[in-house]
Every structure is written in C-alpha cells, then in structure tokens.
Amino acid sequence: MPGLEIAPLETAEAEPFWRVFLAGRTDVPTTDVRLHIDRYLALALEEQRSYFAFRESGRIVGTVRIAGSFLGTFSILPAERRWTRDAILLGTTAILQGEADRIVASFEDSYLEDFEKLGFVERFSRIRMEASLGKTDPPSVPMSHPEVTDVEDIVRFLMHVYEGHIEQQFGMHTGSDGEWRDYVTGIWKGDSGTYLPVASWAARDSAGLSGVALVTHWMGSPLLSELGVRGDARRRGLGRALVVQSMNALVDLGYDRLGLYVTVGNNPAVNLYKALGFRQVGGRSVNALREL
Structure with missing residues (x-):
C-alpha cells in the first residue's frame, strides 16, 4: 500500500x-x-x-x-x-x-x-444525545442522593433492571456479581468521569429502590451515566422524574447541558429522552464484527 x-x-x-x-x-x-x-x-x-x-x-x-x-x-x-x-x-x-x-x-x-x-x-x-438545561418544576416523587453505602443495593438493582434488556444481547450490562460491583463502584471512583453526587438521585418505595439516576462530569460536561427504573415501577413517569431532578440540580451547579448515550433500538429510552428535549449529536457510533 x-x-x-x-x-x-x-x-x-x-x-x-x-x-x-x-x-x-x-x-x-x-x-x-x-x-x-x-x-x-x-x-x-x-x-x-x-x-x-x-x-x-x-x-x-x-x-x-x-x-x-x-x-x-x-x-x-x-x-x-x-x-x-x-x-x-x-x-x-x-x-x-x-x-x-x-x-x-x-x-x-x-x-x-x-x-x-x-x-x-x-x-x-x-448515539450521543444532548439537552440544553433550564430549571423546571421539581417532580413530586420523593428522592434522595445515593450514598456510597447504597452501592450493594444499586448493584442488585441494576442487575435486575438490565435482565433481558436489549443491550445484553450485545454484551453490555452483563457479568458476574463482582463485575457489576466493579462497574458501579467505578462510577463513584471516576471511571466514567468525576461523580456528581448532588446531581444523582435514587427513589425508593416499600419494595426498595425503584429508580436510580447517576450523573458524572466526563470530557468537559455532565453525563447521565446510568438511568434505571424497576420493572414494576415503569410507565409511571419515574424515569422522567429522575432525569428532571438531575437536570434541575445541574442548573443549580452552573451547567448548561447534559449528555447521554443510548443504544439504537432502545426505543422507550430514546422516546423518553426526546420528550425531555434531548437531540442526537453527531453520527452513530457503530460496533461491527468480522469473523476470521
């Protein structure tokens, strides 16, 4: 050549x-x-x-x-x-x-x-999606900031949230208990950027954790690293409430935009983000395979 x-x-x-x-x-x-x-x-x-x-x-x-x-x-x-x-x-x-x-x-x-x-x-x-931030009315859902002591609960929670998820067929959000624990603790430690505890939220009900939003500061701006809602708590607006709460907190911290990544084909997530003002930025990041 x-x-x-x-x-x-x-x-x-x-x-x-x-x-x-x-x-x-x-x-x-x-x-x-x-x-x-x-x-x-x-x-x-x-x-x-x-x-x-x-x-x-x-x-x-x-x-x-x-x-x-x-x-x-x-x-x-x-x-x-x-x-x-x-x-x-x-x-x-x-x-x-x-x-x-x-x-x-x-x-x-x-x-x-x-x-x-x-x-x-x-x-x-x-795809990467971004939304401009502006203060809106806070959701009525009670929430609190997740603590380091909540890691084990969040590990179990996310393992159940992603069970059977579209992304698992592509090798994402899979692994042993230890691998999941490393992934979640890695968010706190900064593997996905500096963890922003004030912009991260957890919702609970009588059955335990019902929803979690974890936000980091990565490559110059906030990133929604994780958003999960328990199966029996979906379609009630909890995912939207968690993101809105995070967006409001980021405004208070002086940020003007929030980014996230979502897998093409995960239509419920894409539709939620679009409804919240997120728009695709740039092209698709493709994962391809060549068998030898």
Missing part, C-alpha cells in the same frame, strides 16, 4: 493526532482537543502504546487504536478519505497475524460502507 503507513503514536505528536481524530469524527463528547490529549496522557504507558497514526509522506492523516482483536478510535481526515480502505487493511493486519478468531471494530457510521466491503457486519450502534 504505497503512500500510506501505520506507526505507533509518539507522545510528542499527541496534539496533531487528536486534531486529526476530531476532524474525521462527529460522534464525540467534545471537540476540545485539550481534553482528548489530557485523557490520552493520563493512560498507563502500555495503553498509550495501543494508539497508532496513519501517515502519508510523514503527515498524520488518520488515527486508530489496536488492542488485542479490537480496533477503535478510527478516523481519517475528510480530505484524505481515499485512504479509508487502505487504513482499515493496515489496522487489521496486526490482528490477522495473531490467533484471534474475530475482529471487533468501533467507528462512526460514516465509515460503515468501507468496513462492510472488507467483511465487517454491524452488530449495534449507539
């Missing part, structure tokens, strides 16, 4: 790398290049080594992350899209030389056709 090369990302070139990434993607939480650089530099050295740059005549024209049999952070400068197919082939070569039986790739839907031509099949996709 004359003209296009792939090479490990050098830390000194983090800024041009992330500028190229942002130029070729719209499904991002922020276009602030500094935030992307800082997040990359905070990674362990071993993880930093999974990032590679596509170069033409020494100039960075594309980005990718290769970790095991996973390919992500894929982006090509808009003016250099002619290199997309070659970039995918270069990115998958190292994986093909290993013992993997499949390649999982994550990319924006604008690259989907090129990936499909090389044998990838879309499994699912997610």
